[in-house]
Amino acid sequence: MSDIILESLNIHKGFGGVVALDSLTFLVERNTITAIIGPNGAGKTTLLNVVSGMHAPDRGTIYLNRKTISGLKPYEITRCGLARTFQNAQIFGNMTVLENVMVGRHVRTRAGIISSALRLSRMRREEPVTCARARFYLDMVDLKEIADRPAASIPIGSQRLLEIARALASEPEILLLDEPAAGLNTQETRQLGALIRTIKEMGITVVIVEHDMELVMDISDEIIVLNYGKRIAEGKPVEIQTNQEVIDVYLGKEE
Amino acid sequence: MDSAISILNSAFDRTLEPSNPEPSNPGTLEPLNPVSYSMKLNRHSATLIFAAVIFLLPLFIKNPYYLSILVFIGIYSITTMGLNLLMGYTGQISLGHGAFFGIGAYTSGILTVYYHVPISVAFIAALILSALVAYLIGVPSLRLKGHYLAMATLAFGEIVNIFLDAAVDLTGGPSGFGEIPRIQIGSLVLDSDLKYFYFVWIVFIIIFILTNNLINSRVGRALRSIHGSELASTAMGVNTAQLKVQVFILSALAASVSGSLYVHFVTFISPTTCNIMFSILLVMMVVVGGMANIWGCILGAALLTILPEYLRVFEDYDVIVYGFILLFIIMFLPGGLSQGFAMAYGTIRRGRSRAAKP
Amino acid sequence: MSLFSQIVQFLLTGITIGTIYGMVALGFNIIYNATGIINFAQGEFVMLGGMFMVWFTTVLKVPMLAAFALSVTAVTLIGALFERLAIYPLKRPSVLILIMITLAGSIIMKGSAMLFWGKETYTLPHFSGEEPFHLFGATILPQTLWIIGIMLVVVIILAGFFNFTMLGKAMRACAVNPTAASLVGISVKKMVLLSFALSAALGAIAGIIITPIALMEYDRGAILALKGFAAAVLGGLGNGVGAVVAGLLIGILESLGAGLISSGYKDAIALLVLLLVLFVKPSGIFGVSEASKLKEF
Numbered sequence: 001m002s003d004i005i006l007e008s009l010n011i012h013k014g015f016g017g018v019v020a021l022d023s024l025t026f027l028v029e030r031n032t033i034t035a036i037i038g039p040n041g042a043g044k045t046t047l048l049n050v051v052s053g054m055h056a057p058d059r060g061t062i063y064l065n066r067k068t069i070s071g072l073k074p075y076e077i078t079r080c081g082l083a084r085t086f087q088n089a090q091i092f093g094n095m096t097v098l099e100n101v102m103v104g105r106h107v108r109t110r111a112g113i114i115s116s117a118l119r120l121s122r123m124r125r126e127e128p129v130t131c132a133r134a135r136f137y138l139d140m141v142d143l144k145e146i147a148d149r150p151a152a153s154i155p156i157g158s159q160r161l162l163e164i165a166r167a168l169a170s171e172p173e174i175l176l177l178d179e180p181a182a183g184l185n186t187q188e189t190r191q192l193g194a195l196i197r198t199i200k201e202m203g204i205t206v207v208i209v210e211h212d213m214e215l216v217m218d219i220s221d222e223i224i225v226l227n228y229g230k231r232i233a234e235g236k237p238v239e240i241q242t243n244q245e246v247i248d249v250y251l252g253k254e255e
Numbered sequence: 256m257d258s259a260i261s262i263l264n265s266a267f268d269r270t271l272e273p274s275n276p277e278p279s280n281p282g283t284l285e286p287l288n289p290v291s292y293s294m295k296l297n298r299h300s301a302t303l304i305f306a307a308v309i310f311l312l313p314l315f316i317k318n319p320y321y322l323s324i325l326v327f328i329g330i331y332s333i334t335t336m337g338l339n340l341l342m343g344y345t346g347q348i349s350l351g352h353g354a355f356f357g358i359g360a361y362t363s364g365i366l367t368v369y370y371h372v373p374i375s376v377a378f379i380a381a382l383i384l385s386a387l388v389a390y391l392i393g394v395p396s397l398r399l400k401g402h403y404l405a406m407a408t409l410a411f412g413e414i415v416n417i418f419l420d421a422a423v424d425l426t427g428g429p430s431g432f433g434e435i436p437r438i439q440i441g442s443l444v445l446d447s448d449l450k451y452f453y454f455v456w457i458v459f460i461i462i463f464i465l466t467n468n469l470i471n472s473r474v475g476r477a478l479r480s481i482h483g484s485e486l487a488s489t490a491m492g493v494n495t496a497q498l499k500v501q502v503f504i505l506s507a508l509a510a511s512v513s514g515s516l517y518v519h520f521v522t523f524i525s526p527t528t529c530n531i532m533f534s535i536l537l538v539m540m541v542v543v544g545g546m547a548n549i550w551g552c553i554l555g556a557a558l559l560t561i562l563p564e565y566l567r568v569f570e571d572y573d574v575i576v577y578g579f580i581l582l583f584i585i586m587f588l589p590g591g592l593s594q595g596f597a598m599a600y601g602t603i604r605r606g607r608s609r610a611a612k613p
Numbered sequence: 614m615s616l617f618s619q620i621v622q623f624l625l626t627g628i629t630i631g632t633i634y635g636m637v638a639l640g641f642n643i644i645y646n647a648t649g650i651i652n653f654a655q656g657e658f659v660m661l662g663g664m665f666m667v668w669f670t671t672v673l674k675v676p677m678l679a680a681f682a683l684s685v686t687a688v689t690l691i692g693a694l695f696e697r698l699a700i701y702p703l704k705r706p707s708v709l710i711l712i713m714i715t716l717a718g719s720i721i722m723k724g725s726a727m728l729f730w731g732k733e734t735y736t737l738p739h740f741s742g743e744e745p746f747h748l749f750g751a752t753i754l755p756q757t758l759w760i761i762g763i764m765l766v767v768v769i770i771l772a773g774f775f776n777f778t779m780l781g782k783a784m785r786a787c788a789v790n791p792t793a794a795s796l797v798g799i800s801v802k803k804m805v806l807l808s809f810a811l812s813a814a815l816g817a818i819a820g821i822i823i824t825p826i827a828l829m830e831y832d833r834g835a836i837l838a839l840k841g842f843a844a845a846v847l848g849g850l851g852n853g854v855g856a857v858v859a860g861l862l863i864g865i866l867e868s869l870g871a872g873l874i875s876s877g878y879k880d881a882i883a884l885l886v887l888l889l890v891l892f893v894k895p896s897g898i899f900g901v902s903e904a905s906k907l908k909e910f
Contacts, residue, residue, distance in 0.1 A: 052490060078492035086490075092483025095476070102473075103480045107492030109473050113501060116472035117465040123472055130473065151483075163487075170492060348709060350716075395892040401708035402651040406842055407891045410884040413839060417884075421877030531835050535716060542713060571731075574724030581717035582699060585710055 004066075005030040005174055005205050006051070006082075011060035011070075013043075013050055013229075020046040021057070022229035028174070028222075033196060033206045035216040037240075038226035039249060044209040045087060047226070048176050052084045053077040065173070078107050083172035087179045089159040091166075093152030097143060100151050100162055101134035104169030137165040141195060157188055164195070174205040181212040193219045217241065225249070298467060302460070309456045313449055322448035326520060328553070328560045329455035330513050335540045335552035336459075336466055337509025342538070343546030344470060345502050346482030347397065348405050351412025352537050355507040357419060357529030358385045359514025361426060364435045364524050374438055378515050382508055389507035390500065397499040412534045419526040431525025438519045451520050458516065462509065467549055478502060510537075532574075539577060543584045545591025554592045618750030623872040624865055625748075629757045629826065631864020632764045633659070634883070636819035637841025638848060638856035639771070640812035646788035646851050647808035650711050654695065654719035656838030657726075658816025661688045663829035664726055666821045667735040677740070685817045691722070692813025696806050719834060726831040737824045760822045767818060768857060775853075784808065788851070836880055840867075843887035849900025859898065 053074035111123035362381035544555025669680035775781040848855025871879035
C-alpha cells in the first residue's frame, strides 16, 4: 500500500534571477529509500533546504503527513518529524561526540530554563534517557568508542556518521541525507548503504541526495531525477538506468 | 594531599561520562540503570570546596580594604557569569552590558532614595526593567551576527549612558547621586565589609549553582550547539532565535543583580561607573578569565578588580595595561587564565606521574 | 536669527561634523573591503591625529604644514604597526578574536594618549583665522571651508587611487576575491597592511581638521568610531560614496536634532540611526542585501 509521507506541489525557488527549483512536484512514499539525483546545479541541495525549512519557497506547498510545512521554521519542521544532515558536516565542534547526538534529542524533550536551572523532576527524568538514547544511536553508527572525543577532532567520515546519529536521535519519521557518501571509499560507502537499510528497517523513510550512482542504484526503492530544477524522470533504479533522457543529461559526465 | 588532588582532578573533569555499565541489550531503548551521578558529584564537590573556601576566607583576611575588594570581585563575578553564558557558551557578544548593570544600579538607587520603595521591591523592579530592556534590544539585535552584533550592543550601551548623563532630573546627571540605603535583613543592617562579603558571595553561589545546572542540561547543550553551528542547531529543533534572546535576558538579569548589589554597598552611583569602558572591562573579564568553563568568570573578575588597586600608584597606566593584557591573552592564551591554570595543572600532574614511575 | 537662518546654521554645522563622520566611515570601508574586518580602533586614529597635531604645533613648535605632514605620518605608522603586531600574526581568526584584537588596540591607543597627553581637552588654531563669512544670515567659519575642501581633495585622491593606479586596483581585487588576487601575484598581506595604513592616514586627517572646531581629548575615539560606523553602515558597508553621503546625513540629523530638540541627547541621535539601520536594513541605503557576509583574508 502506498502512503505518501512527503509531498511537494509546484515548488518554485529562485535566487536573484537564477531559478533553482522550477514548479517541482513530487511525492515520497512512506518507509522507502528515495534518491534524488541529477547533475551539479540541478537543484538537489536547494530542494533539501526548502523542504527542511532553511529557505521558504517562492511559490508552492510542501506537505509532511498531509500537514503543510512550507513556510515553517526549520526547528518547527524538525518537531513535525523531519530530520536532515548537511553536505559539509555541520557538527558541533565545540562539544563531544556524545553531546552532539544528545542535542539531536532536543526536540523530543521539554525541560526548559527553569526546570534545568532548578533541576526539577522533568529535567532529572529526561537526562538519563537522553544520554542512553544518544549512546544507542552512536552504537548504531559504530561510533561508540569515541563518544567522549571532541567532535571537531574526529575524521570527516566519522563526522558524517555522527550527523546521521544526531539526526536519528530526533526520532524522525523521515530523514533527509545530503550527499552522505561524498569522500567515502568503497568499503565505507558499502557500510553506509547497510546503515541506511537498517534505518529503513526501523520504519524511517529516507530521502538521499547523492552523486554516487552505485550506492544509489544499490539501495534505492525509488529515484527522482532533477535537472535545472525540474523533475525529468522518476521510477525504480532499473527504469532510471534505461531512461534515455536521464542518460542524455548525464552524457559526458563520469560517474 | 594526593586525595585532595584527586578530588580537584575529578572536580575539573568536564566529560559527561556517566559511569553506568553498557546496557545488556543494545537494541532496547529503555534506560536500564540510572545515570551514576559521578559527574554531578564532581561538580558538586568542586562547588562545595569553593563555598567552603569562601566562607573561611574572612578568618584569614580581616582587613576591611581587602574584604571590600573581595566584595567587588563577587559583585562583578555575577555579571561575568551571565555574560559568559552569553558569550562563551552561546557564542554571542555584548559590548554593552554595562548598561544593564547601570539599569539595575540606578533603578535600585532611584526607587529607594527618591521614592522610598523597600529595597527588595526596588530590586525586583530593577530586574523587571532590565529584562524588558533586554528583550526589546535583544530581539532585533540577536538576529545580527559578529561585528554587527558587537556594534549594536556597543551603541545600545552608549545610548543608555547618554541617557543617564542627560536625564538630570531623574538620574542626577553626570554627578550622580548618593545616600543610597544599606540592605537590611530583619534587624541586621549590612553596613560592614564583612557582612556584605557574606551576602554577596551567598548570592553568587546561589546563582552559580543555578547557572551550572543550566549548563549541564538540555538547555546548556542547546546553547552550545548554537555556538557550534547555528544552522545545524536550528535543524535539530532548537529555536535559536528565542533561546538567544532568553540567554541575553538572563545575562542582563545577572548584570542587574550586580548593579543593585553595587549601589547598596557603595551607596553612590554615577554614569561613569557603567560606561563604555566598563562594558569593555566586563567583556575583558570574561575573555581573560576564560570562556570555556564557569570558573573563568571569577578569575577574570578577580584579576581585573585587583589590578587597578595595584596600579593606583601608576594610575595613568591602567588603561594601557588593560589593553595589553587583553591583547596578550587573545594572542597567546585564547582560552584565558582558566586554560592557563588547566595547562599548568596538567603539566604538574604529568610531572608527578612521571616522577612516580620507577 | 530667523528660523530659516537657524536651519541653515544647523545644516552647516551638520555638514562640518558630517564630513568627519564620512571620513571615519571611509576608513572603516577601506579596511573592511580589504580584509572583512571592522576596525574598532578607527576612532582612535582620528583622536591621535588631532592630539599629535596639537603636540607638534604647541609643544615642539613645528610650523603648521610640517606638523600636518608629521602627524599624519605618525598615525599612519601607528596604524601599520598595529597591523603588523596584532593582525598579521593571526591565523584564520574567529570574528570574536578579531573584535577583541581591534578593541584591545583601541584601548592601548587610548591609554597611551592618556599617558602622554593627559585627560585635558586640547584645541588647535583655526587654519586661516576665525573671521566668519555670512550666508543666508548664518555664519560659516573658514575652518568649515577647510574641512569640506580637504574632504573633497581626499575623496578625489582616493577615487583616483582606487580607480587609476595599479596599487589601488590591486587592493580592490583583494577585496573582491583574495584567492584570485594572490594567484595573479598580488600580495594580500601587503594589501592588508596598506589598508590599515591608509585608514590611519584618513583618520588622522579627519582628526586634525576637526580639532580647531570640536576640540579633542584622549577618549573621543569611541564615540567617533560609533558614529563613523553608523555612517558606514547607513551608506552600505564597503561603499565609498555611500559613506560620505551617509556621514553628511548623520551630521545634519545630529545638528538639527541638537538645535531643534535637545542638545543633551545629541550623541544618541547617530547611535539611534545606527541601531535603526542594523535592525531594519543592515545593508544600508546603497548596499546590496548581503548583510553580515564576512570576507576571509
